[in-house]
Amino acid sequence: MSTKIFLTGGTGYIGGSVLDTVVKQHPEYEVTVLLRNVPEKFSKLYPAVKVVRGDYDSTDLISETAAKANIVIHCGNSDHEPSIKALIAGLLRRNEPSFLIHLSGTGIVADYRDDTYHGTENPKIWSDVDDIDAITSMPDIAVHRNVDKIIQNAAAEHGDKLKTAIICPPDIYGPGRGPGGIRSVFFPMFVAEARKVGATFYANDGSNGRSWVHIDDLMVVYMKVVEAAANGGDGADWGKEVSIVIIVPKYADGLLKGYYFASSQEVSQKDIAIEAGKLLHAHGLLSTAEPKKLTLSEIGGLMKGHIYYPMIGTYLWASNSRTRSHRAEKLFGYKPSAPTIWETLETDLLASAEK
Numbered sequence: 001m002s003t004k005i006f007l008t009g010g011t012g013y014i015g016g017s018v019l020d021t022v023v024k025q026h027p028e029y030e031v032t033v034l035l036r037n038v039p040e041k042f043s044k045l046y047p048a049v050k051v052v053r054g055d056y057d058s059t060d061l062i063s064e065t066a067a068k069a070n071i072v073i074h075c076g077n078s079d080h081e082p083s084i085k086a087l088i089a090g091l092l093r094r095n096e097p098s099f100l101i102h103l104s105g106t107g108i109v110a111d112y113r114d115d116t117y118h119g120t121e122n123p124k125i126w127s128d129v130d131d132i133d134a135i136t137s138m139p140d141i142a143v144h145r146n147v148d149k150i151i152q153n154a155a156a157e158h159g160d161k162l163k164t165a166i167i168c169p170p171d172i173y174g175p176g177r178g179p180g181g182i183r184s185v186f187f188p189m190f191v192a193e194a195r196k197v198g199a200t201f202y203a204n205d206g207s208n209g210r211s212w213v214h215i216d217d218l219m220v221v222y223m224k225v226v227e228a229a230a231n232g233g234d235g236a237d238w239g240k241e242v243s244i245v246i247i248v249p250k251y252a253d254g255l256l257k258g259y260y261f262a263s264s265q266e267v268s269q270k271d272i273a274i275e276a277g278k279l280l281h282a283h284g285l286l287s288t289a290e291p292k293k294l295t296l297s298e299i300g301g302l303m304k305g306h307i308y309y310p311m312i313g314t315y316l317w318a319s320n321s322r323t324r325s326h327r328a329e330k331l332f333g334y335k336p337s338a339p340t341i342w343e344t345l346e347t348d349l350l351a352s353a354e355k
């Protein structure tokens, strides 16, 4: 059977990188993308890729296109419910088993709602193998949980036909490879806020740690999962694999195995503030290289009014989100090899300042 992929977010940082990697590594796959805006250069870059025009609320179109694919890679929005429901509905129309590879994010385990460790290191490190039950039964309020839960419930109910994988990267750095946006979200926001503050910043002792991954290392994990799907699922963990007795969605929490962290290193907020301060100062973008210690309330007030995440200042710069990719290591021998965050920091910061 030929491999037919339907991908969303093809002009985004992550989705564009997945699109580019899939097309270059597997020109034999038939790829269709959902795009609301088609970049001028798109057909020249990807002549064999079919474009369907629509947005995430074009649910009929999304279902119809998903029903024609045996693999859906949903990379555009980790929180949007109508599009994930439409994708699942489309895949379930198929007679054969199909695969859904969804993009989530380690915001789901971030400790930003509990102030115990804000601005300081939380000893908890999350493993996608050892902590899988806790990760897949987070409270509804956790970031990205709304969509993770929809997928989990679908896997519990239709696991014989619908094989699901959730890829859950931490903060990402390095240049994307796709036809649209090639920058991650963290640095543009950090640079913009640092310029308002007049210095890079941290709170408390700044030892709060977050995991990171280079976009190229993330693509390694993606490709292993995509290739496993193209081979009928062998070699990867999918959705829910438990006794047939447990088929009621409300019991599905904690039973999802197809869950992949994709981290490669961990960095404290203070170290980022120190290194970024030196570089932004050296390039004349800040008048001081010295990071500023903010109060928790000041850091929490940054980017106030963000439409999606009300506590985004605390989340991005005072919380911990420490994750380990044990599943990818165990199944795929995943070993990050891309440049470290420090090696690309200058380029990432300067590109962010230009935005």
Ligand SMILES: NC(=O)c1ccc[n+]([C@@H]2O[C@H](COP(=O)([O-])OP(=O)(O)OC[C@H]3O[C@@H](n4cnc5c(N)ncnc54)[C@H](OP(=O)(O)O)[C@@H]3O)[C@@H](O)[C@H]2O)c1
Pocket (backbone or CB within 6 Å): 008, 009, 010, 011, 012, 013, 014, 015, 035, 036, 037, 054, 055, 056, 057, 075, 076, 077, 078, 079, 103, 104, 105, 106, 168, 169, 170, 171, 172, 180, 181, 183, 184, 185, 186
């Ligand atoms: N970047 C990170 O560090 C990171 C880490 C973990 C998780 N995540 C999550 O991953 C998701 C994607 O992140 P990203 O950084 O790749 O985002 P991005 O660069 O902003 O890409 C978003 C993609 O979705 C498309 N899109 C947005 N709204 C749409 C709509 N209503 N209809 C159709 N297409 C739409 C965009 O198309 P246009 O080109 O038309 O705008 C673009 O292709 C986000 O939900 C984010 O929270 C990101």
